Amino acid sequence: MNENDAKIEPTLDGAPGPDAFSPEEREAAAAANEADLGSAMAELEGLRTKNAELTEQFLRAQAEMQNVRRRTDEEMSKARKFAIESFAESLLPVTDSLEAGLAHKDATPEQIREGAEATLRQLKSALERNKVLEINPAVGTKFDPHQHQAISMVPAQQEPNTVVSVLQKGYSIAERVLRP
Structure with a gap:
């Protein structure tokens, strides 16, 4: 060493x-x-x-x-x-x-x-x-539950699930229904 x-x-x-x-x-x-x-x-x-x-x-x-x-x-x-x-x-x-x-x-x-x-x-x-628009479907128009309100179903000579008469117009604003 x-x-x-x-x-x-x-x-x-x-x-x-x-x-x-x-x-x-x-x-x-x-x-x-x-x-x-x-x-x-x-x-x-x-x-x-x-x-x-x-x-x-x-x-x-x-x-x-x-x-x-x-x-x-x-x-x-x-x-x-x-x-x-x-x-x-x-x-x-x-x-x-x-x-x-x-x-x-x-x-x-x-x-x-x-x-x-x-x-x-x-x-x-x-x-x-x-931009408040009327919703007033013509008689015979196909019923749309998003825009229409059914009061009753009645027997009619026309196509089923269609509008027979309008009792009260609906209204929408900006594509949103205010009253069907």
Whole structure:
């Protein structure tokens, strides 16, 4: 055994002990460790900075989504309000016509009928402008349970499951049945 072999005493885990290396080797190893530690610390700082940036971006995106939801809710509320205002405004001429007809005390039955027909045309026009459409199937039309309401079934000379007569017209708005 030579002199160098005698100096190396293994530690419990089998690695060479601190006396196994010369002071120059230990300084070189310490310098390498410090360089590695400095590099790791710089990388850690970079990751912390990136994490902070991503967290800020996430919080901004979250706040923006809340603002979009709030604006959308406000716009929908305004749209509903405007739709109701528009519908009510289109009915005002009908109200005016009815009031004018009622104010005319000496009207003949024919004048009353003409006034009622004109007012009905105004009302139908206002409904159509607001997308309220009549559902008035012709006699013999195939019965559609989504648009028609059966009052009763009666024996008839026509095809089964068809409309025999209409007792009350239905109405729809935007493809949704208001009254079958």
